[in-house]
Amino acid sequence: MTPQPQQHTRKGKPTTRFHIMVKPIGPICNLDCTYCFYLHKEELLSTDTRWRMSDEVLENFIRQYIEQQNWDEIVFSWQGGEPTLLGLDFFKKVVELEKKYAPPDKRIENDLQTNCTLLDDEWCEFLAENNFLVGLSIDGPKKLHDASRVHKDGRGSFDEVMRAAKLLHKHKVKFNTLTCVSAANARKPLDVYRFLTRELGSTRLQFIPIVEPKFFNKTPTQHWDPEKLPKLDDPEARPGHPDSIVYDWCVDPEDWGYFMCKVFDDWYRRDIGKAWVYYFETALKQHMGGVADMCTLAPICGKGLAIEHNGDVYSCDHYVYPEYRIGNIRDYTLEEMVFSGKQKKFGLDKDVTLPQRCRQCEFLWMCAGGCPKDRIIRTPSGEPGLNYLCLGWKQYFGHIKPYLEELAKTVQA
DSSP: OOOOOEEEEETTEEEEEOOEEEETTTTOOSBOOTTOSSTTHHHHSOOSSOSSOOHHHHHHHHHHHHHTOOSSEEEEEEOSSOGGGGOHHHHHHHHHHHHHHOOTTOEEEEEEEEOOTTOOHHHHHHHHHTTOEEEEEOOSSHHHHTTTOBBTTSOBOHHHHHHHHHHHHHTTOEEEEEEEEOTTTTTOHHHHHHIIIIISOOSEEEEEEOOOBTTTTTSOGGGSOGGGSOBTTSGGGSTTSTTOSBOTTSOOHHHHHHHHHHHHHHIIIIITTTOEEHHHHHHHHHHTTOOOSSGGGSSSOOOOEEEETTSEEESOTTOOSGGGEEEETTTSOHHHHHTSHHHHHHHHHHHHTOOHHHHTOTTHHHHTTOOGGGOOEEOTTSOEEEOTTHHHHHHHHHHHHHHHHHHHHHHHO
């Protein structure tokens, strides 16, 4: 998981640590996934350059990202769109620049989130040699994966992803899986989980609930008219209704809870110590008195900033809108933008804007209101800012609580 932005004292010296997702090709992708929240940025983002990070911006970013963090480990995260469309030479240049600017006392790590359709032996040799962690996007077995993750012509991408997965294993490239939970696969939790762990061989798994409100492509959540948002028990607060707040392909809140409970049960019975599921591990940490590693469940937001191909920096990759542009790397340093008043307010607003229903909830310490982008419904009393997935989160948190309390005692013993 990405580190929380920090300014504090370490070994008597002032230190800074932050994380920025790099979008070196912007929203450009060779796939046309049904639920992708980033493809529309091609229309939203204005640019006078090609959809490719220039050598100037790339070097400026890498230099600043290393120099302005007084920390032992610096993590670069390359995302898209589909970053492998930039070609292998681009990432060879990345590694060269990292070596150029990294002092001996800093360890450089790279992770690459990819649909894997373009990976071949040469790519995998490079990734292994340079110790890249690959995030492999896959939604389950063929039928479930190909329901959403398709090419521009409608062809499924499953066979190409599986071919790439075999290459990753062959070259011993570290990888984890990122699985989007949508209407297509939410009712098949064990089909998904057992495929990922027992057929694909994934030992590190991340699940992402697909929640995209209608008109999200133009307007961020917090800029909607709250009076037009449905209440928790309204049929419009669920997918499938003609006037639903979300698209039909989004996960239903209770299906999300069902999916997570079923996967947790299988993991708890069979895979503790074998498979690392991010949601379960962060929940265990919380039950042991720690703070969630995942930004969506942490009390303060703002840990996952994004830099676009043209050097524009945004508060979060889910908030790449003009309203959340902090600045450009040509005009300000990364440190100035990350710790700016605007970004701090963005992070603190996660707690400030919580409705009273959340503040009184027994699971607030685990949920923190969830991701702000998903706060698109109102409480039964009409207060805005309730998370669309509230029913599912409560179902999941209530289900795992006794198991994790016992597990936490065992770990701490």
